[in-house]
Amino acid sequence: MTKPAKAVALISGGLDSLLAAKVVQQQGVHVEGINFFTGFCVEGHTHAIRSKDRGRPKRNNALWVAEQLGIRLHIVEVIEEYKAIVTAPRHGYGSNLNPCLDCKGFMVGKAHEWMIEHDFDFIVTGEVVGQRPKSQRRDTMPVIARESGAGDRLLRPLCARLLPETLPEREGWVDRQLLHDFSGRSRKPQMALAAEFGFADYAQPAGGCCFLTDENYARKLGDLWQMRGERSYEFDDIMLLKVGRHLRPRPHFKLIVARDDGENNFLMGYRRQFVHLNATSHPGPLALLDGEPAAADLELAARLTARFGQGREAESVEVEIVHPGGERQLRTVRPLPAEEIPAYWYL
Numbered sequence: 001m002t003k004p005a006k007a008v009a010l011i012s013g014g015l016d017s018l019l020a021a022k023v024v025q026q027q028g029v030h031v032e033g034i035n036f037f038t039g040f041c042v043e044g045h046t047h048a049i050r051s052k053d054r055g056r057p058k059r060n061n062a063l064w065v066a067e068q069l070g071i072r073l074h075i076v077e078v079i080e081e082y083k084a085i086v087t088a089p090r091h092g093y094g095s096n097l098n099p100c101l102d103c104k105g106f107m108v109g110k111a112h113e114w115m116i117e118h119d120f121d122f123i124v125t126g127e128v129v130g131q132r133p134k135s136q137r138r139d140t141m142p143v144i145a146r147e148s149g150a151g152d153r154l155l156r157p158l159c160a161r162l163l164p165e166t167l168p169e170r171e172g173w174v175d176r177q178l179l180h181d182f183s184g185r186s187r188k189p190q191m192a193l194a195a196e197f198g199f200a201d202y203a204q205p206a207g208g209c210c211f212l213t214d215e216n217y218a219r220k221l222g223d224l225w226q227m228r229g230e231r232s233y234e235f236d237d238i239m240l241l242k243v244g245r246h247l248r249p250r251p252h253f254k255l256i257v258a259r260d261d262g263e264n265n266f267l268m269g270y271r272r273q274f275v276h277l278n279a280t281s282h283p284g285p286l287a288l289l290d291g292e293p294a295a296a297d298l299e300l301a302a303r304l305t306a307r308f309g310q311g312r313e314a315e316s317v318e319v320e321i322v323h324p325g326g327e328r329q330l331r332t333v334r335p336l337p338a339e340e341i342p343a344y345w346y347l
């Protein structure tokens with residue numbers, strides 16, 4: 001008896017990667033999943049923070065996929081290594097700051113390293129020809145295979161019949177006739193296959209698998225880079241971009257204002273790293289000040305903080321300003337009227 005071939009499948013938590021892994025698993029291949037945590041992943045983040053989303057079920061979709069397939073899932077943190085992909089993508093960005101082509105090459109490359117280290121035979125992804133404008137085109141798919149180092153050990157079971165034969169097909173580890181020829185942006189073939197397999201309740205596709213495809217998020221990241229004069233970030237920076245209302249009233253500082261109790265609690269965890277403000281005379285949000293504020297800036301920041309609390313219409317509001325070293329000041333300020341906040345301050 002020959003041992004079954006072993007495949008490592010990239011699992012994002014979406015439908016395509018679930019189906020791709022299932023198609024291969026059905027052919028008797030031993031499949032394990034790999035999921036990369038970059039810091040930008042949508043999975044399990046802001047919907048767990050916002051108060052308005054409290055009723056929504058919280059689920060790690062990658063783990064859910066592993067459970068549906070009955071496979072092991074390896075969650076690999078790549079925050080540091082991924083920085084180079086985001087800040088200097090060789091193939092540029094998509095419609096926002098999403099470096100999809102470089103990202104796919106990077107992830108397949110990491111899966112390839114994992115495959116060699118763990119003595120697996122090939123890699124599976126849920127890519128579909130023509131589904132994404134940059135990373136999933138017929139002409140860019142070979143780029144991913146080549147630049148990742150995976151070559152023809154990279155199998156895309158959902159569209160393999162439209163692509164040249166790969167090693168797993170030539171070796172007979174999988175039967176090409178049982179693979180698929182999906183193409184284009186329609187999700188109907190995937191939904192039909194999901195129904196065939198009996199998968200229900202899978203994650204609905206929502207634009208992309210990470211925040212870098214989100215226009216608002218990308219604008220805030222672009223602002224961060226512009227103000228720093230370089231494309232760089234730390235993990236806390238990119239987490240904070242997911243939370244709160246961001247306003248930049250002056251080039252040298254911005255304010256992150258919680259929008260609800262959930263965000264207030266989340267931002268509390270960062271208050272020792274930043275100058276932070278909150279109204280003491282009226283209920284209101286916590287605001288973090290990111291930058292190098294002068295005395296006049298603190299006055300403006302206090303007035304803005306008061307603006308977003310329940311004292312917004314009051315003549316005066318008392319605002320406490322606390323510095324990272326613990327030094328506290330109390331200021332009595334007039335909340336900034338809405339008409340004095342230009343739209344361009346909102347990031």
Ligand code: SF4
Binds near residue numbers: 099100104
């Ligand atoms: S959407 Fe994000 S995680 Fe997905 S391929 Fe593009 S950059 Fe990578």
